[in-house]
Amino acid sequence: MDLGDVLLPYQKKWLEDRAQVKVVEKSRRIGLTWAQALDDVLKAATSGRDGMDVLYISFNQDMTREYIDTCADWAKKLQVVAGQINEDVFRDGDEREIKAFRIDFASGHKILALSNRPSNLRGKQGRVIIDEAAFVDDLPELLKAALALLMWGGQVIVISTHNGADNPFNELIRDVRAGNLPYSLHRITLDDALAGGLYRRICQVTKREWTPEAEEGWRADLVKTYGDGADEELFCIPRQSPGAYLPAAMIEACMQPVPVLTWTPPADNFVDWPLPVAETYTKGWIAEHLSPLLAELPKAQAHFCGVDFGRSGDLSVFWPVTEQRDLRLGPLCWSCATARTGRSSRFSLPYWTNCRTSPAFPWTPEATDRRWPKPSGRNTARSWCGRS
Numbered sequence: 526m527d528l529g530d531v532l533l534p535y536q537k538k539w540l541e542d543r544a545q546v547k548v549v550e551k552s553r554r555i556g557l558t559w560a561q562a563l564d565d566v567l568k569a570a571t572s573g574r575d576g577m578d579v580l581y582i583s584f585n586q587d588m589t590r591e592y593i594d595t596c597a598d599w600a601k602k603l604q605v606v607a608g609q610i611n612e613d614v615f616r617d618g619d620e621r622e623i624k625a626f627r628i629d630f631a632s633g634h635k636i637l638a639l640s641n642r643p644s645n646l647r648g649k650q651g652r653v654i655i656d657e658a659a660f661v662d663d664l665p666e667l668l669k670a671a672l673a674l675l676m677w678g679g680q681v682i683v684i685s686t687h688n689g690a691d692n693p694f695n696e697l698i699r700d701v702r703a704g705n706l707p708y709s710l711h712r713i714t715l716d717d718a719l720a721g722g723l724y725r726r727i728c729q730v731t732k733r734e735w736t737p738e739a740e741e742g743w744r745a746d747l748v749k750t751y752g753d754g755a756d757e758e759l760f761c762i763p764r765q766s767p768g769a770y771l772p773a774a775m776i777e778a779c780m781q782p783v784p785v786l787t788w789t790p791p792a793d794n795f796v797d798w799p800l801p802v803a804e805t806y807t808k809g810w811i812a813e814h815l816s817p818l819l820a821e822l823p824k825a826q827a828h829f830c831g832v833d834f835g836r837s838g839d840l841s842v843f844w845p846v847t848e849q850r851d852l853r854l855g856p857l858c859w860s861c862a863t864a865r866t867g868r869s870s871r872f873s874l875p876y877w878t879n880c881r882t883s884p885a886f887p888w889t890p891e892a893t894d895r896r897w898p899k900p901s902g903r904n905t906a907r908s909w910c911g912r913s
Contacts, residue, residue: 546706
């Protein structure tokens with residue numbers, strides 16, 4: 526069985542990540558748990574140190590049963606020696622009866638699908654899957670119990686769609702994205718999945734013909750079906766509480782890593798340098814650091830540039846952006862420290878003339894060749910911005 530033909534690119538990327546703790550925010554129904562079940566069967570079926578038990582946890586019994594059935598199906602397709610699905614009942618530390626689904630493998634390992642009580646992980650070891658983590662009863666306590674398994678070589682995997690901006694799952698995403706937690710983070714929206722061939726696979730399974738027009742129509746109908754919930758259910762943007770026009774969660778959901786270039790004046794008196802000298806210095810920095818990145822911008826897409834001019838104590842920030850299908854922006858960013866003098870200067874690096882553009886107007890890489898007229902007056906860098 527060639528797994529390369531079975532898995533879509535985003536599924537492969539997810540499974541290839543072997544981080545001890547990995548987290549994914551995702552669209553609904555893109556086949557990620559299905560792919561995860563494949564990897565879990567391979568892990569449980571492997572003997573020795575490379576194999577381990579798999580402990581699957583979700584927020585209701587229907588999901589755990591669906592997952593364990595998927596694992597049994599994978600075991601059959603892979604011709605892995607495994608027992609039948611068993612239903613176990615055991616007691617937790619509070620003497621409550623816990624129902625679990627179990628598959629035993631010839632390797633000596635097992636896949637165990639449990640309810641989402643943190644105490645269910647006591648005395649166990651292996652890989653922990655927390656599926657639809659945004660919907661479990663107490664995610665922080667469940668994570669605390671799961672992370673204890675890392676001490677002896679376990680793994681913790683957190684998978685979920687969003688369930689509100691104030692949900693512990695979204696707080697976990699924010700902490701990982703901010704670098705506060707050393708976990709691996711993935712994000713798979715509906716558009717990411719479509720770019721990876723999701724609709725083509727749906728057509729293949731349902732015996733329908735794939736066309737670009739059919740895919741666009743399917744996407745539009747799906748978004749319309751979800752209505753106001755489409756952003757959360759399909760595009761990984763958690764639902765916001767009322768009162769905020771651009772809440773932090775919405776902004777953070779659109780964030781992505783980009784190169785950040787920082788220019789600083791070579792001397793405190795840079796604004797008083799002769800204009801030709803200052804211009805030559807700045808152009809050299811642009812040619813070395815900025816131009817190679819601008820040259821990579823796709824010529825077939827619309828580009829814009831936003832500018833936030835700083836004064837003497839702040840940075841001026843220039844952000845060229847590329848409009849994508851999902852309205853995401855931002856191939857890179859650069860900031861400029863203004864030259865500090867005894868006076869409150871309004872110097873904002875006029876020698877970015879090769880890159881200047883009017884905000885909200887389309888811009889192309891070719892626009893970097895445009896020259897802007899120099900102001901009359903003293904021929905120094907300061908004369909471009911005046912004094913205050």
